[in-house]
Amino acid sequence: MAVLVTGGAGYIGSHMVLALLDAGHEEVVVLDDLSTGFEWALPPEVKLVVGDVADQALVTATVRQHRIDAVAHFAARIVVPDSVTDPLGYYLANTVKTRALIEAAVRAGVRHVIFSSTAAVYGEPETVPVPEDLATHPINPYGRSKLMSEWMIRDAAAAHGFSYVILRYFNVAGADPRGRSGQSTPNATHLIKVATQAALGQRTHLEVFGTDYPTPDGSCLRDYIQVSDLAEAHRVALDHLRGGGESLTLNCGYGRGYSVLEVIDVVKTVSGRDFEVRLSPRRPGDPARIVAGADRIRDTLGWRPKHDDLTGIVGQALAWEDSLSKRNLR
Numbered sequence: 001m002a003v004l005v006t007g008g009a010g011y012i013g014s015h016m017v018l019a020l021l022d023a024g025h026e027e028v029v030v031l032d033d034l035s036t037g038f039e040w041a042l043p044p045e046v047k048l049v050v051g052d053v054a055d056q057a058l059v060t061a062t063v064r065q066h067r068i069d070a071v072a073h074f075a076a077r078i079v080v081p082d083s084v085t086d087p088l089g090y091y092l093a094n095t096v097k098t099r100a101l102i103e104a105a106v107r108a109g110v111r112h113v114i115f116s117s118t119a120a121v122y123g124e125p126e127t128v129p130v131p132e133d134l135a136t137h138p139i140n141p142y143g144r145s146k147l148m149s150e151w152m153i154r155d156a157a158a159a160h161g162f163s164y165v166i167l168r169y170f171n172v173a174g175a176d177p178r179g180r181s182g183q184s185t186p187n188a189t190h191l192i193k194v195a196t197q198a199a200l201g202q203r204t205h206l207e208v209f210g211t212d213y214p215t216p217d218g219s220c221l222r223d224y225i226q227v228s229d230l231a232e233a234h235r236v237a238l239d240h241l242r243g244g245g246e247s248l249t250l251n252c253g254y255g256r257g258y259s260v261l262e263v264i265d266v267v268k269t270v271s272g273r274d275f276e277v278r279l280s281p282r283r284p285g286d287p288a289r290i291v292a293g294a295d296r297i298r299d300t301l302g303w304r305p306k307h308d309d310l311t312g313i314v315g316q317a318l319a320w321e322d323s324l325s326k327r328n329l330r
């Protein structure tokens with residue numbers, strides 16, 4: 001049986017493809033419209049279908065042709081502040097298109113779904129770390145677009161008999177330790193990527209969005225999970241579902257928060273470069289702090305992270321950014 005990875009040419013999806021191939025999975029099929037992903041991010045043995053996840057005829061044909069039993073659904077729009085200015089675009093990309101994909105896939109015989117959800121479903125929790133059963137109160141359209149997809153997947157699984165693992169990622173960072181993939185999005189907005197670009201002289205400065213939050217140093221706290229550790233969580237989730245395991249909703253994080261200012265310090269130390277940091281107003285849609293309650297995924301899937309170290313994560317991000325510019329890919 002084969003796995004369909006939607007958004008597999010993107011940052012996190014391409015690392016799941018590598019995790020599957022490294023573990024000996026023979027057939028991996030990627031469905032990606034290449035809106036933010038890259039064909040070169042995929043190893044040559046992977047079959048790439050270029051198209052939209054909401055193209056039900058294409059999904060049906062792909063599932064049948066490759067005898068796909070499991071879909072890992074990464075394809076989405078992912079930038080929190082963009083979702084505030086373009087909510088309808090986010091509900092279309094993340095909610096409406098997920099509905100179309102799930103319907104076509106399940107009708108064509110898919111038995112298992114792994115869904116890329118987000119810590120943004122929790123909104124602004126009163127205390128951290130946040131366990132999975134905390135009530136969800138997203139504070140931006142991105143988080144709401146993903147939470148609605150979670151609801152659809154649970155309801156459809158109950159009605160149509162497929163199993164799922166919903167993975168709520170905290171802040172994903174770093175790159176494949178062997179340098180085969182990394183975050184390649186042009187005009188990226190993610191903190192660690194932007195900070196490494198500033199360290200390498202590719203940006204003139206870095207802005208800190210808000211220094212008046214109720215956190216120890218006034219900047220936002222986030223739980224940064226390394227991308228290959230996250231990809232491995234998907235691989236073990238797939239084995240769990242194929243082995244008849246029950247449906248699960250799991251946080252993916254390390255259970256420790258770093259502030260924006262702490263991250264900037266680590267980037268400066270690891271790179272050995274100084275760069276200008278401007279203290280700016282808050283960015284719309286940002287919660288002050290979000291840190292994973294990280295036990296359930298260890299207890300249920302036996303997942304054990306290998307890269308829980310911010311210095312190492314920043315080192316990988318710097319190496320990837322450097323390799324992109326040497327290959328003229330940015």
Ligand SMILES: NC(=O)c1ccc[n+]([C@@H]2O[C@H](COP(=O)([O-])OP(=O)(O)OC[C@H]3O[C@@H](n4cnc5c(N)ncnc54)[C@H](O)[C@@H]3O)[C@@H](O)[C@H]2O)c1
Pocket residue numbers: 006007008009010011012013031032033034035036037038051052053054073074075076077078093097116117118119168169170171172173185
């Ligand atoms: N990066 C993070 O910190 C983070 C955190 C939490 C959750 N997530 C989730 O992880 C998933 C992957 O994010 P990423 O950081 O790899 O983003 P990315 O932009 O690098 O990857 C998304 C991929 O999906 C493809 N795509 C987008 N819309 C499509 C469509 N309609 N049809 C087919 N392909 C489409 C893009 O071309 C791209 O290859 C997303 O669902 C995102 O919401 C990311």
Ligand SMILES: O=c1ccn([C@@H]2O[C@H](COP(=O)(O)OP(=O)(O)O[C@H]3O[C@H](CO)[C@H](O)[C@H](O)[C@H]3O)[C@@H](O)[C@H]2O)c(=O)[nH]1
Pocket residue numbers: 078079080117118119120169170171172189190191192194206207208209210220221222260283286290
């Ligand atoms: O140039 C920058 C970029 C970011 N930040 C700050 O750094 C923190 C992290 O911001 P990111 O843009 O890196 O990530 P987000 O926390 O906004 O969101 C990310 O993690 C979320 C889960 O926590 C979502 O899933 C989302 O898809 C993913 O982009 C925020 O406080 C942000 O304001 C800055 O100060 N300056």
